[in-house]
Amino acid sequence: ALCGDILVNGNTEHDAVYVAGQDATVPFTGKLDVTPVKNQLKTIEAKFNQNNIDPKDIELTNYSSLFTATLTLPNEMDFVASPKVTLKNDNGKYKITDWKINGKTITVNMTVNATVSTFKDLKDAVEQMGNALEAEVNGAKFNASALANTNYTVYGTMNGELKAKATHKSGTSLT
Numbered sequence: 001a002l003c004g005d006i007l008v009n010g011n012t013e014h015d016a017v018y019v020a021g022q023d024a025t026v027p028f029t030g031k032l033d034v035t036p037v038k039n040q041l042k043t044i045e046a047k048f049n050q051n052n053i054d055p056k057d058i059e060l061t062n063y064s065s066l067f068t069a070t071l072t073l074p075n076e077m078d079f080v081a082s083p084k085v086t087l088k089n090d091n092g093k094y095k096i097t098d099w100k101i102n103g104k105t106i107t108v109n110m111t112v113n114a115t116v117s118t119f120k121d122l123k124d125a126v127e128q129m130g131n132a133l134e135a136e137v138n139g140a141k142f143n144a145s146a147l148a149n150t151n152y153t154v155y156g157t158m159n160g161e162l163k164a165k166a167t168h169k170s171g172t173s174l175t
Contacts (some may be wrong), residue, residue: 002029002084002087003031003032003033003096004031004033004158005030005031006028006031006071006154006155007028007029007031008020008027008028008029008154009026009027009133014125016076017151020142021022022142022148023141023142023148024142025080025138025139025140026138026140026141027136027137027139027140028071028136028137028138028140028154028156029055029088029134029135029136029137029139030069030071030108030134030136030137030156030158031133032034032069032131032132032133032134032158033131034126034129034131034132034133035131036129037126038127038131039124041122041127042122043051044098045123048119053120053168055105055118055120055123056118056119056120056121057118057168057169058118058119058120058121058166058168058169059117059118059126059166059167059168059169060116060118060119060121060122060164060165060166060167061164061165061167062080062164063116063122063161063163063164064117064161064162064164065111065160065161065162065163066067066097066109066111066161066164067094067109067110067111067112067114067133067158067159067160067161068107068108068109068110068157068158068159069107069108069135069156069157069158070105070106070107070108070156070157071105071106071108071137071154071155071156072104072105072154072155072159073104073105073154074104074152074153074154075104075139075145076142076143076145076146076147076148076150076152076168077104077108077140077141077142077143077152077154078104078140078141078142078143079101079104079137079139079140080121080139080140080141082139083101083106083137083138083139083140084136084137084138084139085099085106085108085135085137085138085159086135086136086138087110087129087134087135087136088126088130088134088135088136089129089131089132089133089134090113090129090130090133090135091128091129092113092131093112093113093114093124093125093126093128093129094110094111094112094113094125094129094133095110095111095112096108096109096110096113096135097109097110097161105146106137108135108137109137110160112125112162113125116164119166119175122162122164135158140154143160147168157163
């Protein structure tokens, strides 16, 4: 499992509730700690290293990756017509493929922003990103049903899948 958090305007809200005005546009950020993914990749590479296999000699076929983040607003908030959706700490290694709003929920899909045909390509994409991947949605506003001096809760999820078949250049399957 990966740990995550929802930040409001960069604040984790662990110490205090974020206070916003009725007309404020509120930026929410889904933050995901990806250090366990980096550690898992190092463990996999260590197994290859026991056999002196160079990561660039491991071909990946049937590769696919999709990471999805959702953010669900309370009834007292709405998304603006076209919120600004950005990815942070990815060092250009990931990209947003699309996003859509369905009622109070925005869904953001992301993938690796590189051609991945060897284990080295995958290793580079994972290792060169920051330890926390962040998807920011700037474009939520309170609506007429919001009450002053009232706390509201936003919910989010993040999940993903990365698949590939690994084969050594000699033809030996490593899956």
